[in-house]
Amino acid sequence: MASAAAPTTSSLSLAARRAASVAPAAAPLRRGGLAAGCQPARSLAFAAADHRLAVHVLSRCCAASSARGTRAIATMAKKSVGDLTAADLEGKRVFVRADLNYLISNGAKVILSSHLGRPKGVTPKFSLAPLVPRLSELLGIEVIKADDVIGPEVEKLVSTLPNCSVLLLENVRFYKEEEKNDPEFAKKLASLADLYVNDAFGTAHRAHASTEGVTKFLKPSVAGFLLQKELDYLVGAVSNPDRPFAAIVGGSKVSSKIGVIESLLEKCDILLLGGGMIFTFYKAQGLSVGASLVEEDKLELATSLLAKAKEKGVSLLLPSDVVIADKFAPDANSKIVPASEIPDGWMGLDIGPDSVASFSSTLETTKTVIWNGPMGVFEFDKFAIGTEAIAKKLADLSGKGVTTIIGGGDSVAAVEKVGVADVMSHISTGGGASLELLEGKELPGVVALDEAVAVARSKL
Numbered sequence: 462m463a464s465a466a467a468p469t470t471s472s473l474s475l476a477a478r479r480a481a482s483v484a485p486a487a488a489p490l491r492r493g494g495l496a497a498g499c500q501p502a503r504s505l506a507f508a509a510a511d512h513r514l515a516v517h518v519l520s521r522c523c524a525a526s527s528a529r530g531t532r533a534i535a536t537m538a539k540k541s542v543g544d545l546t547a548a549d550l551e552g553k554r555v556f557v558r559a560d561l562n563y564l565i566s567n568g569a570k571v572i573l574s575s576h577l578g579r580p581k582g583v584t585p586k587f588s589l590a591p592l593v594p595r596l597s598e599l600l601g602i603e604v605i606k607a608d609d610v611i612g613p614e615v616e617k618l619v620s621t622l623p624n625c626s627v628l629l630l631e632n633v634r635f636y637k638e639e640e641k642n643d644p645e646f647a648k649k650l651a652s653l654a655d656l657y658v659n660d661a662f663g664t665a666h667r668a669h670a671s672t673e674g675v676t677k678f679l680k681p682s683v684a685g686f687l688l689q690k691e692l693d694y695l696v697g698a699v700s701n702p703d704r705p706f707a708a709i710v711g712g713s714k715v716s717s718k719i720g721v722i723e724s725l726l727e728k729c730d731i732l733l734l735g736g737g738m739i740f741t742f743y744k745a746q747g748l749s750v751g752a753s754l755v756e757e758d759k760l761e762l763a764t765s766l767l768a769k770a771k772e773k774g775v776s777l778l779l780p781s782d783v784v785i786a787d788k789f790a791p792d793a794n795s796k797i798v799p800a801s802e803i804p805d806g807w808m809g810l811d812i813g814p815d816s817v818a819s820f821s822s823t824l825e826t827t828k829t830v831i832w833n834g835p836m837g838v839f840e841f842d843k844f845a846i847g848t849e850a851i852a853k854k855l856a857d858l859s860g861k862g863v864t865t866i867i868g869g870g871d872s873v874a875a876v877e878k879v880g881v882a883d884v885m886s887h888i889s890t891g892g893g894a895s896l897e898l899l900e901g902k903e904l905p906g907v908v909a910l911d912e913a914v915a916v917a918r919s920k921l
Contacts, residue, residue: 539692540683540911542658549656549681552624556654556679558661558671563686565602570622572653574610574671575661576634583635593629604629610636611649619653639670647674660685663891665906666898672906681911687890692907694866694887695898702829703864704730709820709851711736711834712871715759715766720900721833726769731827732777733820735812735836735847739779742767743800751785751803778823782813784837784844791841811837812847821854830855833868833899835875848875856881869895 542563551568564571578587590606597603605628607615618628633639638646647670651657657679659665664672665688676682684692699706708725710718715738725732734742740753745763770777783800785807786793797813798804812820824830832855836847852875859865867873867882869889876882889895894904 539689539907540681540913541689542660542683542685543689544913545656545681545683553656554619554622554654555656555658556650556671556675557658557685558664564658565600565625565627568624570619570624571627572619572622573604573627573629574633574650576632576639576664576671578632578634580632580634582637584632587632587634589629589632596629600627602627607631611646611653615653633671636670640667642668642670642674644674644677646670648678651675651678654679656680657682658685659683659906659910660687661906662688662691662889662894664894665691665891665904666894666902668905668909673909676909682909684907684910688907690887691889691891691894691898695868695889695895698829698864698866698887699725699728699831699899702728704829705827706829707731707733707824707827707831709733709735709830709832709834711738711832711836711848713737713754715741715756715763718834718896719762720902721896722766723769724899724901725831726766726773726775729775731823732770732775733823734777734779735816735820735851736834737809739783739800739812740809742779743803748801749803749805750809751805752808753785753803754808776823778820780812780816780836780847781819782815783809784811784813784847786810786844789838791843793843795843810841811839811844814846817847817850820851824854824858827858827863829864829866830858831866831868831899832872833870833895835871839871839875839878845875845878849879852876852879852881856884859884859886868899869893 545567547567550564553569554572555564555569556572556574557564558574575589577589578584580587593604593606602625605618605622605626607618607628607630609615610630610633615630622628633650636646650671651674657675659672659676659682661672668674706729708729708731710722710725710732711734712718713736715722718738722732722734737754738756740750741756741759742763743753744750744755745760745767767777779800781800782797783803784795784797785803786795786809787807788794789808789810793810795810803809832851836851837844839845839848855863855865855867855876856879864887865885866887867876867885867889870892873882873888873892876885876888882888898904
């Protein structure tokens with residue numbers, strides 16, 4: 462139920478803390494070993510397009526590697542890195558955005574590209590250099606670090622790369638041409654490599670030079686294991702779920718989740734709504750919402766979505782009670798009231814205990830659940846109870862064999878905060894990309910990749 466005024470936490474500081482917390486993953490990654498005869502120089506590094514991707518690349522890369530060559534459920538029919546054999550990779554220069562172990566173990570020369578922050582030109586604090594020691598440790602090889610992205614010095618480093626080695630380019634967003642998807646810049650990036658692997662789901666919804674532009678010059682251009690897993694779950698599992706299929710959608714505003722709600726109403730059996738958006742739905746039904754966040758220009762939309770759910774036979778549940786506060790602050794006075802009894806001057810900041818109980822009971826009937834968006838202002842401990850309860854409930858359901866998909870954004874932060882991320886079926890690594898994929902939009906970074914087979918593309 463994050464408000465528009467809610468404070469945000471620096472994704473870079475979160476990334477640093479989380480990356481430091483995944484040290485136990487280093488041992489299994491090193492045990493994976495390299496291809497026979499490969500003794501690469503000790504040097505590597507990696508940065509994710511989204512801070513959550515950094516966490517999950519490091520903590521789940523082993524699982525991805527062990528599943529190589531397989532397709533989880535239904536996919537968008539994109540060719541995967543798992544379709545490439547040792548013969549395809551040995552001695553080849555691979556431009557990666559950013560899956561590593563499989564390529565290294567098959568003798569490839571990995572040229573790794575990523576970005577950090579939102580730099581305006583060359584910005585030292587956003588250099589990828591500090592990542593080198595930790596990622597070298599995780600991969601068990603020393604990553605070579607380039608001081609630039611393109612140019613003669615980079616070309617020289619590429620020309621001397623041995624098989625099974627990794628070269629990390631500098632922050633690709635130091636060049637304004639990256640986000641502009643400048644064709645000449647993309648061509649220069651592509652000239653460094655023989656083929657392309659995109660594993661940066663967090664930027665797949667952007668047509669940038671390193672995510673879309675390079676595919677015009679590099680073949681094959683394929684999905685990495687993490688990107689493939691995103692497509693398997695966010696497209697495959699959601700389009701063809703085990704039923705009953707429930708969607709939980711939260712967040713501060715209806716306007717930011719219109720596309721997701723409309724798309725999921727075509728697919729799900731149950732829709733549970735939480736977060737600040739619920740007050741727009743309440744007001745649309747004639748209820749008093751006090752000082753709660755309301756999008757006045759979306760009242761008619763809320764009414765139409767309720768009608769659409771009824772028309773589609775979708776069971777749409779709004780919270781029956783809410784936790785209200787006398788101000789938007791962590792130390793606000795609070796109390797629990799029925800959703801129909803919010804007094805003037807008070808604002809709703811979380812779902813109440815009765816709502817948690819009814820939501821949990823409903824979720825017990827499901828076989829597939831996707832969650833996108835918090836139930837309350839979970840940045841404040843006093844108003845995080847509803848969100849944390851849903852996270853724990855999904856963890857419980859995961860243990861019972863229910864497919865649980867955490868669809869990016871604050872929902873990921875919530876399950877990590879509660880400590881149950883590892884038991885979920887899938888944790889999405891991209892906030893904006895997840896939303897757009899769930900809305901049924903085509904992601905430029907995915908569309909640009911080679912098709913695996915000549916089949917119609919599945920869409921939400």
